[in-house]
Amino acid sequence: MALSGMRGLSVFISDIRNCQNKEQERLRVDKELGNVRTRFKNEKSLTPYEKKKYVWKVLYIYMLGYDVDFGHMEAVSLISAPKYPEKQVGYIVTSCLLNENHDFLRLAINTVRNDIIGRNETFQCLALTMVGNIGGREFAESLAPDVQKLLISSSCRPLVRKKAALCLLRLYRKNPDVVNVDGWADRMAQLLDERDLGVLTSSMSLLVALVSNDHNSYWSCLPKCVKILERLARNQDIPQEYTYYGIPSPWLQVKTMRVLQYFPTIEDPNTRRSLFEVLQRILMGTDVVKNVNKNNASHAVLFEALALVMHLDAEKEMMSQCVALLGKFIAVREPNIRYLGLENMTRMLMVTDVQDIIKRHQAQIITSLKDPDISIRRRALDLLYGMCDVSNAKDIVEELLQYLSTAEFAMREELSLKAAILAEKFAPDLSWYVDVILQLIDKAGDFVSDDIWFRVVQFVTNNEDLQPYAAIKAREYLDKPAIHETMVKVSAYLLGEFGHLLARRPGYSAKELFRIIHEKLPTVSTSTIPILLSTYAKILMHTQPPDQELQNQIWGIFIKYKSCIDVEVQQRAVEYLALSKKGAALMDILAEMPKFPERQSALIKKAEDTEADTAEQSAIKLRAQQQSSNVLVLSDQRPVNETPSSSQLTLVKMPNIGSYTDSTDQEVSHTNGTLNKVDSSPPAPDLLGDLLGPLAIEGPTSVTAQAPQNIMSDMDGVANAVDGGAIVPVGEQTNSVQPIGNIAERFHALCMKDSGVLYEDPYIQIGIKAEWRAHLGRLVLFLGNKSVSPLAFVKAIILPPSNLKMELSLVPDTIPPRAQVQCPLEVVNVHPSREVAVLDFSYKFGNDLVNVKLRLPAVFNKFLQPISVSAEEFFPQWRSLSGPPLKLQEVVRGVKPLMLLEMANLFNSLRLMVCPGLDPNPNNLVASTTFYSESTQAMLCLVRIETDPADRTQLRMTVASGDPTVTFELKEFIKEQLISIPAPHPTTPPSAAPPVGHPTVATPALTDPGAMLAGLL
């Protein structure tokens, strides 16, 4: 051992060590820095030894964490010293002190180049090492050819060549153009014949980088890599010094297998066989041994082999071996192996068909969520997140919720985000989703970002069935003594919107709701007050007839906040006060929020955006592509008219500002200080093609979607967050196989008729034939294989909405070539709802996995039975159904203009029978039908449409039936149809249309229906 002592340096280091505290150390360092600085000032007087000593001191001080702003120049200048000891110090200190972006390095390029091309191999080594460690772009451009020459030179010794290989790797990373692929690929292949394992190891690292960018040029390296791997795995001809605890260079094995993972497949059968033999040997032959290092090294090789097998994804048997191994690993005591087992299982999820096997280990993985090691818990969380699907979502999410109470702060945010996403994606039913999110807010309010509660509000708004339930839950949480502010926000919002649905329940009267919400007001921050004010305004609006006491109370609050210093609060207070004095106009303005246009979940987007590990990230993306959530599907909808990307949660639905503006509207606009210009022209039909979907926006579409935006933008402090583009619409997944024809159009066509094609692509055609009788339906799916090879892995899963019971008969796993399979599907309509069932259909053709989600045309109108009603039957019925909720009336604006005849045709095709002559006004239309469901039995429904010949974009619609839900759903359904008529409107020839009301019809005065209708409406 030769420790070349530098006394001055040692003394300085001892001094630092002897310092009692940080302050003393700083003083000592400052003193030394002063000393070195003065010495460097007259550099000429320094001996080489002194110079060396001082730059080492500078490096030491720098390493201790002190700012050193001088000495760089001296270090760099040592590089050009003629003698080895100085040069060595110069190179090493420079490469420690500087990084590639320092200007000083430029000064050294010439010297470095001279050292590289010079004949002195020790100098070559020093120069290559430094460039390899901190070389930047400029080095890459000027030195790469010289470095390449050294690497392939036959006269250079291995010690130079291995450094040249890694140096070139560095330069290649900085600028891939420095390696000219054409010339280099052959050279690279030759390098793999290298006998010196040091050079081979370095060259292999270089090759990893090269193939990761472009594997195509390096196919010739592939068989050689397999040969190397074979040689290592069999321990053939490996010098003793290159074995590590008896294992032939584990590093080289790992790197070689890494290279192989960048090639998509291995074509040559012999190479392939050899490789699989080696992999098999590694998988089977790796045992757990006592020696830690040996164990680590052999498992490093094993895990790399696992990764390679997963990548090749060819041998089914081997894959299941891998999963079995991983299953073993996640249960062992050794924490490293446990960690890696979990990590690799997560990666393995990308190979689709192992998911079921991994699920068997769910219990063990959940145990790991309680591991003492946070690294392991993180992996377990990721894995659970990745393996979650509809079948296990409930269990996993509940585990996550439980874990949330004990998890450390560092993990809570991620944990709650993931739980929220899973709950959203895989909710078996929506009420469960609401439960989960509210629990999340309750348990970890601080870590629940606004996005999460915005999202739950969106869901509740878009799913009527959910609204009463959510309101009850919100009310329950408000009863708790201390709740998180986010809970106050979400509860207040939900009760404001939907509390009135429960007004008849004890404890849910407007007064009580107000009281319980208002109790929280003193505890909340300014940002929550606006939400509470909106809630009060809504409560007030729903209290009809007005309750004087409540009104005074709420007005008192508005008056109090009229002078609030916070602009947002003040503006709301002023506006709500003014609005609430308008009486009936309030109704229209403060009506429920329209449905939110469906968009990509901001949460999922957030999860994707978070800088996460690559495996996890791609796993998420993969999942997102493969299975868009059933929740999203239920409320899938394309935003109307390219809704602005950042939409906001506003509490007040603005009235329709179309061509028609009444005085209230104008006043509102003025109150807000903005005059809105909204394009009132009817939206282009193709944009609306998808609107026929299950959940159309309530009210006039294009207008409402934008109006809140425009008007409320400056008034809206609740949220400026939830953004994101539209989620991929149903049936338009990013499959490599493109569908033939427009899926949405096909669906719309099938809504109007009972047989046709639901979906078609180059390989398969799915046809449908349906029969409907009362509340029962029988559909037959015709799955036709168009190709000449079988379609494998055929899977059809029905995701029924809550209102339909559906039973699909067995779908065969494989469809033979050119064959057609029939799969009957039984449908029972349980209760009235406009939700739509979705068929999740997937199959595999060759390597293409095709997955489409198709809406099934088991829609509302299929359960209608047109019925002709005479005047004698109609009017008593019409009269007996008086007022909401059995009879609902609404002015619909933004209607696609239709001539009366066309509208009558549309109604008939929707199974609403137009009854001509009942209404004396030629501009009106009356229709009747019967709705069937299990809960309602046969329910007579009556519809009246009053149109305005001067403005065909608006009409008044009245719907009546003996069941409030039926009335509401039917009204919404008709509205959807009127607002959004599918692009190719399936017009029945006019001749087939029944005659529509003759203008001259006038029944005797005694039973003048016109007069009666007028009186009733």
Added chain:
Amino acid sequence: MIHFVLLISRQGKVRLTKWYSPYTQKERSKVIRELSGMILNRGPKLCNFVEWRGLKAVYKRYASLYFCMCIDQDDNELEVLECIHHFVEILDRYFGSVCELDLIFNFHKAYYILDELLIAGELQESSKKTVARLIAAQDSLVETAKEQASSISNIIAQATK
């Protein structure tokens, strides 16, 4: 690739740092602060990996000294863990049962050795023997130069007597 190598004592004192990715001085201090905080607080029976800022720190404790190498998320962790051990074995061979003090007073030696082991954040040599031979050769080069220098100065000293 290995982005950087850190040697940190149990008390949190930095014993060696080597950076293969460009970090500014400020970033370097921040990295050291954050990572040493995370690693030193970990119990003895936990795994050797810590996830940090989208990277992964692989570390191992030897007596009072923590050796840490930071790699990409999808790098092979165990391979790097054994890189650390490989480095320690070479140090051990060179110093003769190495201890923290050896590395404190001969940190420059540790740098020489590390440079024979890693370049560009990749392993360059997996044979301990080869590394030892190369380091010995370097040492002898330095010694020879020193002897030469001292002999010349002797000559000069004698001549000017």
